[in-house]
Amino acid sequence: MDQEMIEFQKPEENQEVLRTHLEELGNHLSEKIGKIFGRSLHIREVDSGSCNACEWEITALSNPVYDLERFGIYFVASPRHADVLLVTGPVSRNLYTALLKTYEATPEPKLVIAVGACACSGGLFQKGYASLGGVDKVLPVDVYIPGCPPRPQAILQGLLLAMDKLEQKIRKRNFSDLHEGDTCHRP
Amino acid sequence: MTDTYFNELTTQFSYAFLDSETPVPDELYITVKPEACVGICRYLYEKCGASLVSMVGSDERPLNGGFRLYYFFSLPGHGSSVPQGSRSFVNLQMKVDERHPEFTSITPYMPAAHWYEREIQDLLGLKPVGHPDPRRLVLHENWPKGFYPLRKDFDYKTQPPRTSEDFEMKRVEGEGVFEIPVGPVHAGIIEPGHFRFSSVGEKILNLEARLFYKHKGTEKLAEILPFTKGLFLAERICGVCSFSHATSYCQALEKIANIQIPERAHYLRTIFLELERLYNHVGDVGNICAGTGLLVGNAQGMLLKEKLMELNEAITGNRYLRGMNTVGGLRRDLSEEKRILILSTLRQIQKEFKALIDVIMFLSTQRDRLETTGILSQQVARDLGVVGVAARASGLDSDLRRDHPYAAYDKVSFKVPLRTEGDVSARVWIRIEEVFESIRIIEQLLDTLPSGDIRVEVKEIPPYKYALGYTESPRGANIHWIMTAPDSRLYRYKIRSASYVNWPAVPLVVPGNIVPDFPLINKSFNLCYSCTDL
Numbered sequence A: 001m002d003q004e005m006i007e008f009q010k011p012e013e014n015q016e017v018l019r020t021h022l023e024e025l026g027n028h029l030s031e032k033i034g035k036i037f038g039r040s041l042h043i044r045e046v047d048s049g050s051c052n053a054c055e056w057e058i059t060a061l062s063n064p065v066y067d068l069e070r071f072g073i074y075f076v077a078s079p080r081h082a083d084v085l086l087v088t089g090p091v092s093r094n095l096y097t098a099l100l101k102t103y104e105a106t107p108e109p110k111l112v113i114a115v116g117a118c119a120c121s122g123g124l125f126q127k128g129y130a131s132l133g134g135v136d137k138v139l140p141v142d143v144y145i146p147g148c149p150p151r152p153q154a155i156l157q158g159l160l161l162a163m164d165k166l167e168q169k170i171r172k173r174n175f176s177d178l179h180e181g182d183t184c185h186r187p
Numbered sequence B: 001m002t003d004t005y006f007n008e009l010t011t012q013f014s015y016a017f018l019d020s021e022t023p024v025p026d027e028l029y030i031t032v033k034p035e036a037c038v039g040i041c042r043y044l045y046e047k048c049g050a051s052l053v054s055m056v057g058s059d060e061r062p063l064n065g066g067f068r069l070y071y072f073f074s075l076p077g078h079g080s081s082v083p084q085g086s087r088s089f090v091n092l093q094m095k096v097d098e099r100h101p102e103f104t105s106i107t108p109y110m111p112a113a114h115w116y117e118r119e120i121q122d123l124l125g126l127k128p129v130g131h132p133d134p135r136r137l138v139l140h141e142n143w144p145k146g147f148y149p150l151r152k153d154f155d156y157k158t159q160p161p162r163t164s165e166d167f168e169m170k171r172v173e174g175e176g177v178f179e180i181p182v183g184p185v186h187a188g189i190i191e192p193g194h195f196r197f198s199s200v201g202e203k204i205l206n207l208e209a210r211l212f213y214k215h216k217g218t219e220k221l222a223e224i225l226p227f228t229k230g231l232f233l234a235e236r237i238c239g240v241c242s243f244s245h246a247t248s249y250c251q252a253l254e255k256i257a258n259i260q261i262p263e264r265a266h267y268l269r270t271i272f273l274e275l276e277r278l279y280n281h282v283g284d285v286g287n288i289c290a291g292t293g294l295l296v297g298n299a300q301g302m303l304l305k306e307k308l309m310e311l312n313e314a315i316t317g318n319r320y321l322r323g324m325n326t327v328g329g330l331r332r333d334l335s336e337e338k339r340i341l342i343l344s345t346l347r348q349i350q351k352e353f354k355a356l357i358d359v360i361m362f363l364s365t366q367r368d369r370l371e372t373t374g375i376l377s378q379q380v381a382r383d384l385g386v387v388g389v390a391a392r393a394s395g396l397d398s399d400l401r402r403d404h405p406y407a408a409y410d411k412v413s414f415k416v417p418l419r420t421e422g423d424v425s426a427r428v429w430i431r432i433e434e435v436f437e438s439i440r441i442i443e444q445l446l447d448t449l450p451s452g453d454i455r456v457e458v459k460e461i462p463p464y465k466y467a468l469g470y471t472e473s474p475r476g477a478n479i480h481w482i483m484t485a486p487d488s489r490l491y492r493y494k495i496r497s498a499s500y501v502n503w504p505a506v507p508l509v510v511p512g513n514i515v516p517d518f519p520l521i522n523k524s525f526n527l528c529y530s531c532t533d534l
């Protein structure tokens, strides 16, 4: 419980560092997206029982400071248009069906990213009568972004990792297409 | 204060009183006979002008052989019109026999009780006899009959099998009536809830909302955590009212442990509470522009909000002000350098926010969308016990910061804005005025910030004691009630958030408006699902 006084960098310097980091991350990401898709990356966010802070950090990615769209990342309204699902929250019992249906509506190849401690492992809520204890109890998860909530840069970093994974997935799929037809199953 | 009420109630209802105590100042608890409870509640509500602020069901069979219901009322001071800090809490409690797990519903007389009673039915298995709408609320139809999570013989980790996925909603039928289902997964990045509109053309005839999708068992979980960890849970009840919930939690336990926290901690808490209000209100005003399609206003609002979040991070290390509060005070101090940073940032924000308001709030196109849209009448607001911005925009003059001062609110002067129109515009204007008031409060506190310690050590808390902890969050009153157990744990933790009482007002406000105005109305209330569903 007890914590030493943490001294932070001077706030202005700190923000400066973060902003530079953001530019680098974003450009890197946008290059990758261009290579894989030849278009922008489409993301659908699904709240499976978060405390709402994870949502706000994802929303913050669209504000004028982060302005994610300039890197070719776009939040879509329907899972049918999405390449990636960003899932927050420990998966509440009452959202289980909605989460499954959203996943099923997303076209292959798709990625699932667990955003925040709750989505990664159940976090503070663990497994309980109304909390299933993390997204990977229900869906196959490709990338885990820890944090409570993860700050916007961390979410970008997670997306970058996800692009690598997606590349692998597509390569594997093309390979199997050549040899034995479409082997992409729904889990 | 509580004495006067006690005397008045005794003359009326002495036959029904079993016991009374004042465990902490300004909280009077009266144990009453179950058969008289409805009568006393009505007397408090109808004759004394009290409002029901919370209702708790608790399984106290291991302690005294029965369930117990608590009714919490906030009462105005005697013979005056709500001067600062003149209200007190009067709380009734009654036993419910295990062999007859039911109680008489007070909803027919006090609609504000409707959700509390349904929740008690779901989680404790006590039936509110005479409730006009006893459908399930917190536990959806997938939950089997006969499992009651808040009972002491139910283990937090139990996961009963899923049953039906169907649910019933009220329908409107007739020629040309369409149903529009929305959610639970929405198009935007927002929390889940299911809405069903019945409309003719654009006009909405009826709206049914089905919530509690995010129910995670927070209150039950608190019973198995040590009180130090319970604080982390309190911070995670809601992302954007994190500091307010944590403060309510700490205040309740500090009252129970009977400790006085240092003056400096009171001041700092108040500053952080107001910083929380600021980033929420500024963001909400910007967000309204997203509802009207005024993208410039939206972007500018989001930018200002981001600046405030960055300020939060610079002074506390967390964008949501988490990790600062602790039972006994604060965990980190505010250096002189950061004090100055707050002042200079706020000065800048004040200027830019003013400029934003001048642009967005006087455009005729904007006013056309906001004015007379989604009117919440004062009567409905009072009946449902609506709090916060929504209450103050409908002429209900209530603000815990003034009525039940806590932290350092009795040390500062501030205005509680009030409007009577009850429409979207009034709710936005209340927020705008509160932004400037918040800045004023923070400046006053920073100018007179006392020096000294920021915390006292709290190692343990005494068992079987109870108290309320409350704060006026950006959305309204967050009222927590804690009863402690041995080994510094919690026996029962009831969280009543502002959103919980305000949600039922939304479906009542919407009919008569057009479908595209719904997002706007929703945004003007800006309620949180997480702290409603728990």
Ligand code: SF4
Pocket: A049, A050, A051, A052, A053, A054, A088, A089, A115, A116, A117, A118, A119, A123, A147, A148, A149, A150, B236, B239
């Ligand atoms: S990880 Fe933290 S911030 Fe995200 S939903 Fe869970 S409790 Fe909230």
